[in-house]
Amino acid sequence: MAQKKLGKQTVMFQNPPSIMATSSIVGPKEGQGPLKDYFDIIIQDDLWGEESWEKCESKLQQEAVRLALSNAKIVESQVDYLFAGDLLNQIIASSFSARSLQIPFFGLYGACSTMTESISLGAMIIDGGYADKVACVASSHFSTAERQYRYPLELGNQRPLTAQWTVTGAGASILTSQGEGPYVTHVTTGKVIDPGIKDSNNMGAAMAPAAADVIVQHFKDTGFKPSDYDLIITGDLASIGKDIAEDLIKKEGYSISKVYSDCGVKIFDNEVQDTHAGGSGCGCSAVVFNGYIYKELLQNKLNKIMLISTGALLSPTSAQQGESIPGIAHAVTISNSIS
């Protein structure tokens, strides 16, 4: 019997794993945004001394893990598993960084939901007694994503107002079985939900129902109320998707507006930085959580949060073949106290 299962889709940990350290590395544009003071490293150009953007993204991920390990004062050999994912075809940013990190590796693909997917699995593997320390990391890079999903950077085209700006950055969390918090207390795993949106420039609308669904399911499974949280934050719904998610959740009888935000809205100043609807990418919730939210938790400015990274499960091929965009979202509850 699944003793730690709560309701339909939620896991409640018996010995909640602790997040012992994090790291965040971002690109130049993110380093000019409203959260700039929270990031550990801001790189000065989008290659970071590498020959290609793909190599740069892999380096972002690798260095994020190394930095998180050094913040945790441990070394690679003490880590049991690495959970990593990114947006590139065949997740090369992750596997190439795992090649040099030499930590036993589980490669993940959950589109932009990867950060909470990795924390969910990492926390489960620790509470299950299979590991003492795991590293969870996710990355994205504006230029690698643009060339894979959209157009060449120098093409003189216009981006629609619903478009989002892929975050260049990587964030890593080190989870441990014995620590003093913040703790990962609950995990609610989302289902794939497809509301039929076909416009790959409107991913917020494609992902919002998946986010709303997992948030509502979390409340039902755990019995928590929105007011139990200091912050409920989705991954990269951006301005349009955030509005929609809020509406959908309200229809189900939960008002989250007082504590609700979105990483894609937080990371850029859309007016000044010309990022249209806001940020997106695996790196978006990864750097906002590992940079901003984690530090606020440590300072007790936030005590209990729910992070819901959101992914749009499309590929360039599926988009060209006229398929709609399925969405996914995974929620994790992170709290300073275990009660």
Added chain:
Amino acid sequence: MKNINKKDYEKYVNKKIPKPKIIKNCMWAFVVGGLISTFGQLITNFVIDNGLDEKEAAIATPVILIFLGALFTGLGIYDKLGKKAGAGSIVPITGFANSIVSPAMEFKREGFVLGVAAKMFTVAGPVLVYGFGSSVIVGIIYLLLKR
């Protein structure tokens, strides 16, 4: 959560989408497109004044404009112009140069054969195919009507 009706959801989402500023965008396209075309005319006048006949000028002008479109793409200026001007900088022949040079630059790291050469026409290719295709069809219709 209850299942979402896809049609209702689409309608609902369309209400949430911000509307583009059509008049402002059209003004930009009109002014920039007009300026590029006027500049093309200046080139034509200049080369004719310097001894080319009209037929030669009609070759020299696009060659110079294509060169400039490619140059400004390489300098990283044309995409910034395109962001403001939209069709104003896409439709003139400089935009065509931009659509070929930008993927060629982007895919240089994949090598000169499978990168630059193979990807060069990813954006412009459809324009060429349907441009050539429709010109052939129009040509045949013209030929038939002329008889």
